[in-house]
Amino acid sequence: MGARAGGGPCFGNCEDDEGAEWITFQVKRVRKAKVDGTEGVSISDEGQIGESLPGGHSVLEISGPTIPSPGPSGRWRDYTSLGWPGPEECQRTRRVDLTTVASTWLAVSAKNIDITEHIDFATALQEPAAEPLCNANLAASMHTLDHLAGVANRAAIHYTGESQLREVLQNLGKDKFPPQSFEQVGTRIAKVLEKNQTSWVLSSMAALYWRVKGQGKRAIDCLRQALNYAPHHMKDVPLISLANIFQNARLWDDALTVARMAVEIAPHFVVNHFTLANVYIAMEEFEKAMRWYESTLKLQPEFAPAKDRLRTIQCYLLTKRERRQP
Structure with missing residues (x-):
């Protein structure tokens, strides 16, 4: 456990690694x-x-x-x-x-698995941009791996993010649809995830979104959810x-x-x-x-x-x- 430059608690690698x-x-x-x-x-x-x-x-x-x-x-x-x-x-x-x-x-x-059967890439977006949020309060189970320190202390994890995965997210439906903006794909995931929080596929896609954003806590929230509902x-x-x-x-x-x-x-x-x-x-x-x-x-x-x-x-x-x- 360390401290962030901003003064808050930090778990994991608490040093900025800009050269990585x-x-x-x-x-x-x-x-x-x-x-x-x-x-x-x-x-x-x-x-x-x-x-x-x-x-x-x-x-x-x-x-x-x-x-x-x-x-x-x-x-x-x-x-x-x-x-x-x-x-x-x-x-x-x-x-x-x-x-x-x-x-x-x-x-x-x-x-x-055809991701286009889970996420609608075709319909024009009319609503404002949204972000795919998973259930942060999902009860712990044998599947959610809460016994791991990184999961249990996810609110304080120091995770610098993986912005290079942005292109991967933008091209999720590329076999059938042209690439879309990061925000558009995030909104499309959010729309279907809001209606189906038990989909491990959608939760995994939401985690990819948060990996790009560099928000480790929200990414792990989604991965806990995916692990809870995914077949072995x-x-x-x-x-x-x-x-x-x-x-x-x-x-x-x-x-x-x-x-x-x-x-x-x-x-x-x-x-x-x-x-x-x-x-x-x-x-x-x-x-x-x-x-x-x-x-x-x-x-x-x-x-x-x-x-x-x-x-x-x-x-x-x-x-x-x-x-x-x-």
């Missing part, structure tokens, strides 16, 4: 034809999307699996380990700044958002707890493994981070962000060991 850069990973549905004609889904590095955002933030969009698919025939089954690089490879390897936080987002489309096999969607909030606030134990839960619920999702590895990196638990980047690559060998981070850790450890040798 974020990379955003979004999971969305991408269909690819398999050799046998059936549909398969994979994760691929699609590169930078658009310009860098203000403040050094950048957005990298990653396609993701909607089903536990092994991917292209014979690819991941043959993957055992990336192995350790030699000195020459370390010199050639593009090093990743491991202090750069990778902000992850698991879209409901990865669960074969869908809970990794709000859990991944919660892990990102806790990592932002440097509440490592809570971030690990919810990221592990997400992996247990959906071990076939690359983003869940990658998120857990990122938490370990932030904690400088390099051996554990490497293990989870390896498991990420077992699911998707071509997933460059995991490979780059794993190689960076390996080269760092090798260099450190060489310096210690006489």
